[in-house]
Structure formats: structure tokens, C-alpha cells
């Protein structure tokens with residue numbers, strides 16, 4: 096026993112603060128049930144059910160065949176960063192210099208790189224609540240205080256610039272925004288984004304805009320707008336983007352950060368310290384994703400839109416559940432307060448009773464209580480089965 100407790104105390108204080116991502120724990124529980132032979136409908140993890148388009152796979156394959164299987168520049172291949180700059184000109188109206196572009200193994204790590212390079216322990220970062228769990232776990236690991244700004248259903252789960260203004264203190268160093276949002280699918284307006292940039296500028300605070308769902312917008316209902324439009328990522332804005340979602344490339348681990356040169360330089364050195372570089376053949380796949388035929392990507396979005404409508408209409412047809420129609424990403428965030436259960440109770444009950452895996456809103460922050468998150472990165476057939484199972488379980492309450 097003595098040896099055990101001595102061993103425990105050998106871990107660093109930071110190690111005790113590491114929390115990880117709660118959805119991976121849920122996935123583990125669900126897989127255990129599946130191992131027992133249960134048939135589970137998966138609405139829990141935001142991983143596209145589509146295969147990565149073939150031309151992207153081919154590009155990685157020929158890159159490997161051509162010998163690009165070694166270390167490369169920690170900041171990323173010149174060709175890839177140039178392609179990102181061209182794509183940014185097309186999508187956001189400005190061409191960042193190559194020195195403003197950093198390639199990373201996935202977008203997730205950009206959150207850590209940004210916080211580590213911009214915020215000291217004891218300082219504060221404003222984050223959306225509910226928000227992507229990595230924001231919380233990175234801040235906790237770095238000894239930084241999260242200042243939660245609520246995403247309210249009455250405001251269609253968009254961040255209110257006034258709330259951000261009120262949350263600023265002399266310790267605030269960074270504001271994180273995420274549009275389209277995980278877990279709500281909400282999309283900020285250009286007016287709100289510009290107002291938030293104005294607040295950041297007035298207070299000399301950096302802005303991390305997590306734009307991983309920027310290509311996943313249902314155009315008739317919402318428009319994507321980046322706050323980088325204000326400073327072209329030269330002063331305060333750091334854009335985090337990635338290939339996981341829109342290109343169905345979650346397993347490839349490819350992300351891109353765009354920001355002020357001095358910030359990106361330090362983030363690049365941190366990439367070098369932690370992972371050396373992002374694999375070159377993965378970056379070639381990224382070039383193919385951006386430059387190649389976009390038909391498959393557009394088709395995926397059309398399919399997601401149909402699925403979204405089926406899941407939203409299905410959820411709204413269940414007494415006790417109400418669900419907004421989200422304008423982007425592939426998530427819905429229904430209100431379940433009328434069922435009389437807490438988010439955790441409801442998610443556990445639905446898994447046990449209906450064999451449907453969903454996430455409690457509280458996985459995404461305090462203001463997620465009363466909600467659950469479902470992803471529609473699964474077929475319409477599965478969505479229909481899942482909705483009927485949830486309906487039957489709710490009717491038994």
C-alpha cells in the first residue's frame with residue numbers, strides 16, 4: 096500500500112489535471128455493450144461515416160511511393176502552406192503569408208499550442224459554454240481559468256458579444272469562439288463576429304477562432320463568417336482549421352493554424368518540440384483535398400442536410416423533446432428538460448433502455464444541463480431507427 100501511494104505522488108500536479116475528452120469514455124462504454132452483442136445506434140461521436148474521397152487517398156499513396164516518408168519542415172510543406180494561403184484568399188478574402196501558416200497533426204492540438212503560447216497560469220480565457228471539451232481540458236492542464244460565456248437557446252445558441260464584454264477582466268488574455276459550433280451547430284452572424292473582434296481589439300486580447308466546421312454550413316439558412324476578416328490574422332486572430340470533418344479525414348490528423356507571424360513562429364517551435372512535424376504524405380493528401388474535385392464534399396453536405404432535417408423533425412415529434420434546426424456542423428442539441436431528467440440521467444437511460452448512444456450536454460459545460468448532443472454523422476436509416484427507439488423509451492417515462 097505504501098509503495099502505491101508513494102508511486103501516486105510521483106505524478107506531476109499537471110498530470111492530475113489532465114482530463115481528456117469525455118466522448119472517448121462514452122465510446123469505450125458503448126463498445127463494451129457491443130462486445131456483449133447489443134445493437135447500438137451511434138449518435139455520440141462526431142466522426143463522418145463517409146470514406147475519405149479516393150483522390151485524397153491516392154495523393155497520400157503516391158507521395159509515400161515517391162519517398163516522402165521522412166521528417167519534414169516543422170511548420171509544414173511549403174506547397175501545402177501555399178495551397179492553404181490560396182484557399183484562404185478564396186474562402187476568407189485574404190492571402191496569409193507562408194509565415195502565418197502552421198501545419199499541425201489535427202486541429203485539436205492547435206488549442207493547446209495557442210493557449211500555451213499566449214496565456215500564463217493564473218490568467219483567464221473566455222470560452223463558449225457549452226463548448227468543445229478540449230477547451231476546458233487544455234485550460235485546466237495549463238492552470239488557466241475558463242470564463243464561461245453561455246450559449247443560450249433563446250439566442251439560438253450563438254455567443255452574445257455583450258456577454259463577452261462583461262466577462263473581460265484585467266486577467267483576460269484570449270477569447271475562444273467556435274462557429275459553426277460543436278455541440279450546438281449554431282452559426283454566428285458577421286455582425287456578432289465583428290463586434291467580438293472589436294471587443295478583443297479594444298482590450299488587446301487575442302481571439303482564437305475555431306473554424307473546423309467552416310465548410311459545413313447549410314447555405315440557405317446560415318453564412319460562414321470569420322473574424323479574421325478584421326485583421327487578416329496579422330494582429331489578434333488565430334484561425335484553427337482542420338480536415339477531419341468536411342473531408343471525412345478524422346483518422347488522418349491534419350490541421351492548419353493561421354495567425355500573426357510571431358505567434359505562429361512560437362507555435363511552430365512547440366510543434367517541433369512535441370511532435371517534430373506533420374507527416375509529409377498526409378500534407379500531400381491535404382493539398383489534394385483542397386485543390387481536387389469538390390463534388391464528393393458537396394454531396395456529403397447535401398446528405399448531411401437531409402439527415403439533419405430527419406433528426407430534427409424526428410426529435411421534435413417526441414413529446415418532451417424540442418430541438419432547434421442547426422445551421423452548420425453535424426450536431427443537434429435538443430432540450431430535454433420536459434422529460435424531468437437531468438442530461439446525465441437522460442443519456443444513461445437512453446443508452447440502457449433504447450440502446451442509443453448520445454452525449455449529455457454537461458459533457459460540454461455547465462450550461463449544457465437540460466440538453467443532450469446527437470450527431471447525424473450516420474445514415475438516415477440509422478437515424479430513423481434511433482429516433483423510434485428514443486420515442487419508445489421516452490414514452491415509458
Ligand SMILES: Cc1ncc(COP(=O)(O)O)c(C=O)c1O
Pocket residue numbers: 141200201202203204227273276277305307336337338339345349350
Ligand atoms: C470544435 C472542434 N474543434 C476542434 C476539433 C478537433 O478536430 P481534429 O483534431 O480532428 O482536427 C473538433 C473535433 O471534434 C471540434 O469539434
